Amino acid sequence: MMLTDFDEACVNKSVDVTVQNPDVKQEQIISKVNLEHCQKDILQISTDDPDFAVKLDGSLRATRALHISEQRSFKINVQDAVTMAHCTIRVHLLIQPNPQHKLGELIRFRRAVVLRRQKRRWRPLPFSVTENDPGPYPKYVQTIKSEFEQNYTLSYKITGEGVDCPPLGFFEIDPKTGKIFVLKPVDREEYQSFKLIGTARTKEGFFPEYPLDLTVKVNDENDNTPKFTEEQFSANVAEGSPVGTSFYKLNATDLDEPNTLNTMLRYKILLQEPSSKFGQLFSVDELTGELKTKSDKLDREEQDTFTLSVEVRDLDGKSYGLSSPGTVIVHVTDVNDHAPTFKVNKYTVYANESVSDVMILRMTVIDQDLENTNASRAVFTIINGDSNGNFKVVTDPKTNDGLLYIVKPLDHEKTQTIPLEIAVENEVPLIGISASRQTASVVVNVVNVDEGPEFEPAVKQIWTKENVEIGKILGSYVARDPETQSSDGIRYRKLNDPADWVSIDSQTGEIKTTAVLDRESKFVKHNKYNVTVLAIENRAPRRTGTGTVVINLDDVNDHIPLIQTDQLYICENGQHEFANVSAEDSDVAPNSAPFIFTLPDEPPEIKKKWVITNQMGSYAFIKPVNKLPPGYYEFPVMIVDQQHQGKEQTLKITICECPNNVNCADRLASGSAVLGGMGILVMLLAALLLLCLLLAAVALYCGGGKVPRPSIPPGQYQQSLIVSNDEGGGQQDKNLVALDINLSQKRHASQSDQLFGNQETSFEQQAQLPSAYVDGVQETHLGMKTFDETVNTSGGGIYESLRRHHTHHLQTNMMHQDSTTIDTCLLNRRNSHHLMDLLRSRVDQVYEDEQLRDQAIPSDFVHDYRHEGASSINGSVGCCSDVRENMGQDYLNDLGPKFGTLASVSLKR
Numbered sequence: 001m002m003l004t005d006f007d008e009a010c011v012n013k014s015v016d017v018t019v020q021n022p023d024v025k026q027e028q029i030i031s032k033v034n035l036e037h038c039q040k041d042i043l044q045i046s047t048d049d050p051d052f053a054v055k056l057d058g059s060l061r062a063t064r065a066l067h068i069s070e071q072r073s074f075k076i077n078v079q080d081a082v083t084m085a086h087c088t089i090r091v092h093l094l095i096q097p098n099p100q101h102k103l104g105e106l107i108r109f110r111r112a113v114v115l116r117r118q119k120r121r122w123r124p125l126p127f128s129v130t131e132n133d134p135g136p137y138p139k140y141v142q143t144i145k146s147e148f149e150q151n152y153t154l155s156y157k158i159t160g161e162g163v164d165c166p167p168l169g170f171f172e173i174d175p176k177t178g179k180i181f182v183l184k185p186v187d188r189e190e191y192q193s194f195k196l197i198g199t200a201r202t203k204e205g206f207f208p209e210y211p212l213d214l215t216v217k218v219n220d221e222n223d224n225t226p227k228f229t230e231e232q233f234s235a236n237v238a239e240g241s242p243v244g245t246s247f248y249k250l251n252a253t254d255l256d257e258p259n260t261l262n263t264m265l266r267y268k269i270l271l272q273e274p275s276s277k278f279g280q281l282f283s284v285d286e287l288t289g290e291l292k293t294k295s296d297k298l299d300r301e302e303q304d305t306f307t308l309s310v311e312v313r314d315l316d317g318k319s320y321g322l323s324s325p326g327t328v329i330v331h332v333t334d335v336n337d338h339a340p341t342f343k344v345n346k347y348t349v350y351a352n353e354s355v356s357d358v359m360i361l362r363m364t365v366i367d368q369d370l371e372n373t374n375a376s377r378a379v380f381t382i383i384n385g386d387s388n389g390n391f392k393v394v395t396d397p398k399t400n401d402g403l404l405y406i407v408k409p410l411d412h413e414k415t416q417t418i419p420l421e422i423a424v425e426n427e428v429p430l431i432g433i434s435a436s437r438q439t440a441s442v443v444v445n446v447v448n449v450d451e452g453p454e455f456e457p458a459v460k461q462i463w464t465k466e467n468v469e470i471g472k473i474l475g476s477y478v479a480r481d482p483e484t485q486s487s488d489g490i491r492y493r494k495l496n497d498p499a500d501w502v503s504i505d506s507q508t509g510e511i512k513t514t515a516v517l518d519r520e521s522k523f524v525k526h527n528k529y530n531v532t533v534l535a536i537e538n539r540a541p542r543r544t545g546t547g548t549v550v551i552n553l554d555d556v557n558d559h560i561p562l563i564q565t566d567q568l569y570i571c572e573n574g575q576h577e578f579a580n581v582s583a584e585d586s587d588v589a590p591n592s593a594p595f596i597f598t599l600p601d602e603p604p605e606i607k608k609k610w611v612i613t614n615q616m617g618s619y620a621f622i623k624p625v626n627k628l629p630p631g632y633y634e635f636p637v638m639i640v641d642q643q644h645q646g647k648e649q650t651l652k653i654t655i656c657e658c659p660n661n662v663n664c665a666d667r668l669a670s671g672s673a674v675l676g677g678m679g680i681l682v683m684l685l686a687a688l689l690l691l692c693l694l695l696a697a698v699a700l701y702c703g704g705g706k707v708p709r710p711s712i713p714p715g716q717y718q719q720s721l722i723v724s725n726d727e728g729g730g731q732q733d734k735n736l737v738a739l740d741i742n743l744s745q746k747r748h749a750s751q752s753d754q755l756f757g758n759q760e761t762s763f764e765q766q767a768q769l770p771s772a773y774v775d776g777v778q779e780t781h782l783g784m785k786t787f788d789e790t791v792n793t794s795g796g797g798i799y800e801s802l803r804r805h806h807t808h809h810l811q812t813n814m815m816h817q818d819s820t821t822i823d824t825c826l827l828n829r830r831n832s833h834h835l836m837d838l839l840r841s842r843v844d845q846v847y848e849d850e851q852l853r854d855q856a857i858p859s860d861f862v863h864d865y866r867h868e869g870a871s872s873i874n875g876s877v878g879c880c881s882d883v884r885e886n887m888g889q890d891y892l893n894d895l896g897p898k899f900g901t902l903a904s905v906s907l908k909r
Helices: 103-111 606-611 665-702 745-756 799-811 821-831 834-853 889-896 900-906
Strands: 015-019 029-032 043-047 053-055 059-062 070-080 086-095 125-129 137-146 155-158 172-173 179-182 193-202 213-218 232-238 247-251 266-273 281-282 289-291 305-313 325-331 345-353 360-364 378-386 391-394 402-406 417-426 438-447 459-465 473-476 490-498 501-506 512-514 528-537 544-554 567-571 577-585 596-598 612-613 618-625 632-639 646-656 769-774 778-779
Touching: 015 029, 015 501, 043 053, 086 125, 125 137, 137 213, 155 172, 172 193, 247 325, 266 281, 281 305, 305 834, 345 360, 360 438, 459 473, 490 501, 567 577, 567 618, 596 889, 606 612, 606 632, 618 646, 665 834
Parallel strands: 015 086, 125 213, 232 325, 345 438, 459 544, 567 646
Antiparallel strands: 029 059, 043 070, 053 059, 070 086, 137 179, 155 193, 172 179, 193 213, 247 289, 266 305, 281 289, 305 325, 360 402, 378 417, 391 402, 417 438, 473 512, 490 528, 501 512, 528 544, 577 618, 596 632, 612 618, 632 646, 769 778
8 A cells, every 4th residue: 555645756755774883973964865856945844853953955963962772763844835845754763783794784874875765555654734724625635545456446434533533524535546635724733633544445345454543743834923921021130240141031932833943932132221331231142042241331320220122033033933022121239339438537526434335426328339238238347446345336227327335434544545446348248349448537535524432353252161150251342432542431331142141341341251151052153152342432422333242152061962752662563673762962072972872780681681782973772682572661771972971861662563663653642542532432421411410300390291270260360469478487288188189289299399398489480480371361380279179178277378378479470471381391301201200209209208307397387477568457367376266357257259268277167
């Protein structure tokens, strides 16, 4: 099967190139393409491999040094610039397998014609179409034929992209001739190639050829304009940069096919604004777009911004190529190319002695560099005249001025005039100039003032041992008048003595101890104790001065090593079967560690059970000689320091099985937690018992049941007796059987007796009695019968009448009590039903005891009643009255029904 083309007379379609040496040098001619039958002036030749290029004379060369280790293939694209006819040559680059080949083969290699015609066959040979081809359409592009056409009638067919796969409708084939046509224009930027499959089928329906893979390449046309990646570029370049300094790179893109003439871009500067007297200051690499300086005359102080108009063009910059403009803003950055200078380079100032932290001079500098940059910020240095460090110069951050300060007081008596030399420079070194730094001279005149006394030295060092005797003289500390250099007329006193350890003689400045000096005191830091002394002049005006006395305390061995913790543990299940005994001594060497740990000789059982090992200065290991049973052990241990000062101390060791393999603390904590739980349980039981007692008290108070309201005749609400407080003892009837009170009423009567019996009853206690509303009237139930039901004519006497009068009055006064009280009490009683059964037996016992006690009280007993209101014309109705005598008491017959019963009882009718 053959593949034909319109220009096959010009070039061959496939070339095999054999290379003997795998190392190919740059620009080395590999072979030559025969283009004698082509019009070279109208050809455009390119390759799809950037490592190779073809000149118009047909020379195939390497664009760079190569090492060819295996076979390589690439394409040569040949296009007529006028007709836009296009063809592709496939080149196969082969490596000679044996360099020692025959001489004839070597000569044949040198004379070989690279473009050698190949036998046409049914194989996947690519072909191409040109994008945006104006037509007309359908347009023929290629033909496929099979050699079996001579023997069979074949029908050709193509499938794939552009036919029956997206994108559809681009190609078709004549089934009889095998001619392939393109149906409409193709855009390469949208579709770079099409993959087709060609088949040839006989009438009988079988395929004599394998399917033919066809690749249709879309040839690029220069239909896209190159464009800059940014509408406006911004670049920075330092002033004074040397020629050729690269400071920016322009970037542009072209949508046409890469590595072709259509995407070979060239850059160019069209205009520079503003212009310079030095001409063009910038250049651009036309291939890379790299911006460079063309002159070293860039000066920010003269011009800090330039605008460059640039252009990018394809087709290798040819005039007929497509182009687009761009803009670059170049900012000239500042460098330190101007030295700062003093506005005035000579100064004279006056300064008082004995002052500090005072500004005495402001120095102004001028710098033409950009403000507030490290190229313009000033740095001042005193280079001469300040050997004692009395001055400093700082920079004002707002004005960039130099500020001269006095940091150490001056002394007029020593120096009256001080000449200074001050230099100024920038934070960064100067660039481009060789000028030295600028200097200014300053003359400081020291003004004499009347100064206070001064200690010499300002800080006095004294050395002594701690614990010296009280009253020891440590030294003296005196001050002098700086004017007269005399100590006359100066008094001294302490200004600061934290521990009040010393005293100072007001006349001589002699320092003595007033307490024991302790090096280990909290007032001593690093073995030093500071005392501030004040010197005062006797003359007016009184001037003062201060000085510091530093007492350096040497250590004495006044402390012994002490065990830090005397409770230690040894774990039976731990990794270490020993206890770490650690001691501490407040003294310092040589009066402290290393310590010596020893066990006493007596009793001898100690050394038989315990041994000390690994004495490591401040600690030692102690362990049992043999395994001891778990338990608590206590024994003495002797610890002494280097001076053999120490004492015998008690060591407590617990041997146990540790929960955490470290100590018994967790086990002890666990035990304490159990005790805590038991304590909580005891507290809960106590609270429950208290609740039971409270319920019992409520049950006793509220009674055994709800008592029915006594029935009182309606007429009896018209009158009542006046309440009289019962004072003194009296007979109380406890014979409840004689009163017809059943067992339940008897129990209520017992409770009432407890409330109103032999003790005085208050109104607050009366208010506690249970009550209920009956027929709209609140009444109090005392657990006994009504007036008529209660009195029995066979016994009781007048005392019972008075007692019922007292009870009836209480019922009347407690009519406003809350009606829900008795219901609440009954609810509590039901909740404690079982408890009540237990308590009733106790109540009965108490009741019987009271009966026995009441029998001892005489039946006739005088009662005293508080007088209320006017005297009764009826006189007394006490039990001592002789009611049997008829003493004008006929009025008792007219008392009315309410007191009829009382009268009958009193008269024993």
